[in-house]
Amino acid sequence: MQVRKKSLSLRLKQTLFMKKIIIAIDGFSSCGKSTMAKDLAREIGYIYIDSGAMYRAVTLYCMEHGLFNADGSIREKDLQDQMDDIHISFRLDADSQRPQTYLNDVCVEDRIRSLEVSSHVSPVAALGFVRQALVRQQQAMGKEKGIVMDGRDIGTAVFLDAELKIFVTASAEIRARRRYDELKAKGQEASFEDILHNVEERDRIDQTREVSPLRKADDAILLDNSLMSIAEQKEWLKEQFEKAIHASR
Numbered sequence: 001m002q003v004r005k006k007s008l009s010l011r012l013k014q015t016l017f018m019k020k021i022i023i024a025i026d027g028f029s030s031c032g033k034s035t036m037a038k039d040l041a042r043e044i045g046y047i048y049i050d051s052g053a054m055y056r057a058v059t060l061y062c063m064e065h066g067l068f069n070a071d072g073s074i075r076e077k078d079l080q081d082q083m084d085d086i087h088i089s090f091r092l093d094a095d096s097q098r099p100q101t102y103l104n105d106v107c108v109e110d111r112i113r114s115l116e117v118s119s120h121v122s123p124v125a126a127l128g129f130v131r132q133a134l135v136r137q138q139q140a141m142g143k144e145k146g147i148v149m150d151g152r153d154i155g156t157a158v159f160l161d162a163e164l165k166i167f168v169t170a171s172a173e174i175r176a177r178r179r180y181d182e183l184k185a186k187g188q189e190a191s192f193e194d195i196l197h198n199v200e201e202r203d204r205i206d207q208t209r210e211v212s213p214l215r216k217a218d219d220a221i222l223l224d225n226s227l228m229s230i231a232e233q234k235e236w237l238k239e240q241f242e243k244a245i246h247a248s249r
């Protein structure tokens with residue numbers, strides 16, 4: 001009994017004092033970054049942050065406050081003046097235990113996932129002052145480590161010293177098919193062609209913007225999950241985490 005008590009407290013100690021690291025998961029749109037990041041964070045008790053949700057929330061704000069001109073261009077000066085009025089936070093949904101995005105204290109989780117927001121988000125995310133504001137908040141969220149963050153520039157700009165960096169890719173057709181299946185399962189009408197176009201267009205804008213373009217960090221591990229199941233990629237990521245934890249001790 002005595003021995004059992006000792007080994008339990010030792011295991012608890014090991015868990016409590018285990019060094020926490022930062023995990024940066026970047027990659028192309030709709031390739032499964034958030035699926036794998038969320039799963040891993042839940043399993044290892046880390047905070048999960050979907051940085052794309054923050055850019056989407058700013059985009060929704062622009063749509064709701066008339067900050068897009070009729071031709072789709074952004075009223076940049078007005079947005080810059082209003083940046084301090086945009087407050088983004090994440091709260092855990094009690095039922096699903098999944099993080100929900102809040103914009104100025106209103107839950108916008110469903111609305112930021114619409115194809116309309118997807119079609120407007122990349123030009124908003126290309127603006128230097130928007131990135132500066134959101135990157136500052138993201139870095140503050142990772143101050144204590146123990147965080148998994150996914151996005152486009154997490155390993156190349158937000159957390160240059162992240163102990164584990166992953167860069168995920170899959171063919172555009174496969175990514176669009178996954179998104180199409182997801183929307184169909186939710187009962188949402190969507191055209192495969194529109195989704196494919198959106199995925200390709202966002203990749204193009206994200207890769208060619210001037211500020212923090214989407215690219216693989218030199219020290220990131222490349223994962224092409226085109227032919228992997230969700231369970232396989234989850235296992236793969238857990239292995240990378242274990243290696244990174246041991247390497248950082």
Ligand SMILES: Nc1ncnc2c1ncn2[C@@H]1O[C@H](COP(=O)(O)OP(=O)(O)OP(=O)(O)O)[C@@H](O)[C@H]1O
Pocket residue numbers: 028029030031032033034035036052150178179182225228229230233
């Ligand atoms: N390996 C996989 N095989 C099949 N479907 C997958 C796989 N990984 C993720 N998916 C599904 O693909 C869709 C997109 O995944 P997810 O939202 O995680 O991508 P993402 O990279 O975070 O996208 P975005 O960049 O748009 O935020 C989801 O429906 C998810 O369930």
Ligand SMILES: Nc1ccn([C@@H]2O[C@H](COP(=O)(O)O)[C@@H](O)[C@H]2O)c(=O)n1
Pocket residue numbers: 029030051052053055056121122123125126150151152153154202203206
């Ligand atoms: N770190 C990031 C994250 C996202 N973006 C931009 O936001 C768009 C939406 O992101 P999703 O992850 O929800 O697809 C994405 O297409 C990028 O334009 C970004 O620039 N940096």
